[in-house]
Amino acid sequence: MSEQVFDHIIVGGGTAGCLLANRLSARRDRRVLLVEAGGNDDYPWIHIPVGYLWCIGNPRTDWLWRTETEPGLNGRALRYPRGKVLGGCSSINGMIYMRGQARDYDGWARLSDDPDWRWEACLPWFKAHEDHWRGADAAHAAPGFDPGGRRAGGEWRVERQRLSWEILDAFAAAAQQAGIPASEDFNRGSNEGVGYFEVNQRGGLRWNATKAFLRPVQHRDNLQVWTGAQVTRLLTTREADGALRVSGLALRPEGHDHDAHTAGQPLQVQLSPGGSLVLAAGAIGTPQLMQLSGLGPAADLQALGIPVQADLPGVGAHLQDHLQIRTVFGVSGVRTLNTMAASWPGKLRIAADYLLRRRGPMSMAPSQLGCFTRSSPELPWPDLEYHVQPLSLDAFGEPLHRHDAFTASVCHLNPTSRGTVRLRSPRPEDAPLIRPGYLSTDEDRAVALAALRLTRRIVAQPALARYQPQELRPGATIEDEAELLRLTGDIATTIFHPVGTCRMGRADDPAAVVDSRLRVRGVRGLHIADASVMPTITSGNTCSPTLMIAERAAHWIAGST
Structure with missing residues (x-):
């Protein structure tokens, strides 16, 4: 050889x-x-x-x-x-x-x-x-x-994804009510908008x-x-x-x-x-x-x-990566994967749906709904990306929570940290x-705070009101910027880029x-x-x-x- x-x-x-x-x-x-x-x-x-x-x-x-x-x-x-x-x-x-x-x-x-x-x-x-x-x-x-x-x-x-979720459709509607346009194609040069990946x-x-x-x-x-x-x-x-x-x-x-x-x-x-x-x-x-x-x-x-x-x-x-802030909201009156997969009958229904039709949760990408928007209206282009999921957990690889919830992870697309x-x-x-040097610049920390405020504004829109969303992470009572940044450090994680x-x-x-x-x-x-x-x-x-x-x-x- x-x-x-x-x-x-x-x-x-x-x-x-x-x-x-x-x-x-x-x-x-x-x-x-x-x-x-x-x-x-x-x-x-x-x-x-x-x-x-x-x-x-x-x-x-x-x-x-x-x-x-x-x-x-x-x-x-x-x-x-x-x-x-x-x-x-x-x-x-x-x-x-x-x-x-x-x-x-x-x-x-x-x-x-x-x-x-x-x-x-x-x-x-x-x-x-x-x-x-x-x-x-x-x-x-x-x-x-x-x-x-x-x-x-x-x-x-x-291909298009082979599923849809009521809670994700509601988040997309809420994003539109917050001023973010709908999008059917993120790959034409400007990916601004909300839609399924x-x-x-x-x-x-x-x-x-x-x-x-x-x-x-x-x-x-x-x-x-x-x-x-x-x-x-x-x-x-x-x-x-x-x-x-x-x-x-x-x-x-x-x-x-x-x-x-x-x-x-x-x-x-x-x-x-x-x-x-x-x-x-x-x-x-x-x-x-x-x-x-x-x-x-x-x-x-x-x-x-x-x-x-x-x-x-x-x-x-010059290492760069996308750091996602994983905000979690509990909901009621709608099923998410948390409770759907909580029982053996639910797991069997999910498996049968995939085996028979190649559809349902087993066909899911880790994130299903995407949203690209701006952390400030003065920006000429989107600098935030959301990955929205009909589930929640403490950390990747951990068990799903036992209550219905969704996760809206948001990352700064153009980090200045190196x-x-x-x-x-x-x-x-x-x-x-x-x-990676995450959140090591003032600009990245400022965008992280702006992203959290925007997430709260989207979730407060009428389209989600019927599901009574409750902010579980980082926590709805947290308003102080220094405390929000500290909690961001606790919940943020890489999105592997x-x-x-x-x-x-x-x-x-x-x-x-x-x-x-x-x-x-x-x-x-x-x-x-x-x-x-x-x-x-x-x-x-x-x-x-x-x-x-x-x-x-x-x-x-x-x-x-």
């Missing part, structure tokens, strides 16, 4: 990695290797939408990382799920299809000094792999041919990146997929002109299903001359691997005894130090890790194509923007070799 040579090596068989493997192996004269530390996506709970409850926190499918204690969260540390399985986070996430806002990509174009990142330029790359239930129009695509006779659309299935499902089953992109091409004789193989470092060489070039990688086979190794022996896999290595290990895994390989902030690496190959201060910096990902030790098996830790930027930006074509600065042949390259976080869920990034990266990489 140590003598095998590949033209393209992809590290990470997750959301981006599956698409990259599909696109780069389309050239049959190129040998492609996809390396994934986790196993196959054959765990049944991956494919049943509600199964995310059994995938997050499960070592079979999750890296089981945690943040360090966060001052902005009153010293709490949070669970930080990341997919450790083929399909990556698309195998364990909330399945919500969300592109963000046009202004996100226009901002990327300014920060990278490259107009190819503007919304109008990115939209065709979203549509290139989209299979939308509405069919093709100016904003969406479906497999087939466009009016010009060109093949359009692709593999990433987007669209999801990445097919017929009531999760549609992950493995099904969409990898499984249809695994028969290609120029593509190898290794699972159960953790990459420990990248290999580099110096070329005749002194430039650093990536030449391959070292990996440690860990899984019983990886048949291309001698069990327990480390392997080195080489790139062909002029070949490319693409990091798609995610906003946590990619900076971790780069630092293990001597590519990162020199002082930090030296402190751990890691030889510095390239001083890249931006590696592991964090870091750093090595805990030079050992690849040790979890990295994740410090880390980005920005190897961000893209201009040539004169010393913290930029990649250029606008996603090439790592100072290391020839090395590319990054995952959420870590985002200069700023998108205004919504991050899975589908990551696919768009991978689509563009594959096009550029294939065209350069």
Whole structure:
């Protein structure tokens, strides 16, 4: 195996990695290797939408990382799920299809000094792999041919949810009474409004990146997929002109299903001359691997005894995430999942509905109703996103409450707080130090308070009055801003959208890790194509923007070799 040579090596068989493997192996004269530390996506709970409850926190499918204690969260540390399985986070996430806002990509174009990142330029790359239930129009695509006779659309299935809830319909009506318009499509450039989320499902089953992109091409004789193989470092060489070039990688086979190794022996896999290595290990895994390989902030690496190959201060910096504030309201006169699932007859009815019709609570994404709006009427665009659920619990993974209630989680779409990902030790098996820095700026704290006030205003509208909503968290009697902020620190949690830790930027930006074509600065042949390259976080869920990034990266990489 140590003598095998590949033209393209992809590290990470997750959301981006599956698409990259599909696109780069389309050239049959190129040998492609996809390396994934986790196993196959054959765990049944991956494919049943509600199964995310059994995938997050499960070592079979999750890296089981945690943040360090966060001052902005009153010293709490949070669970930080990341997919450790083929399909990556698309195998364990909330399945919500969300592109963000046009202004996100226009901002990327300014920060990278490259107009190819503007919304109008990115939209065709979203549509290139989209299979939308509405069919093709100016904003969406479906497999087939466009009016010009060109093949359009692709593999990433987007469907309507197969359920509705009376309490969610009432919340949507209340939001409209509070001045928020209704929306049937959050993905046309401005996602302002309230409506049910669209999801990445097919017929009531999760549609992950493995099904969409990898499984249809695994028969290609120029593509190898290794699972159960953790990459420990990248290999580099110096070329005749002194430039650093990536030449391959070292990996440690860990899984019983990886048949291309001698069990327990480390392997080195080489790139062909002029070949490319693409990091798609995610906003946590990619900076971790780069630092293990001597590519990162020199002082930090030296402190751990890691030889510095390239001083890249931006590696592991600039971490951004969406922090959601989980407000909970008790209700009466309406059923929610809390009481529906409280008895065995109720559980059996839910299971039968799913088995017979692929509908009902087992087909649920973690959040069903979405709402995008502004924390202040002076803002020119929405800066808040609600995820509204017909249920309540103390924390993710805990039992449902025994009384009827709904949760209205609200996050600041454009946080100014920044964090870091750093090595805990030079050992690849040790979890990295994740410090998101939540609520560390005055602006983020002010928006958190504004979001709580807006939530209360929505819930006070006539459309919800018949259900007699009672604020349980943080508590209706709490009005003092300092106390509200303290309670926010107690109830807020991540919505699992880390980005920005190897961000893209201009040539004169010393913290930029990649250029606008996603090439790592100072290391020839090395590319990054995952959420870590985002200069700023998108205004919504991050899975589908990551696919768009991978689509563009594959096009550029294939065209350069």
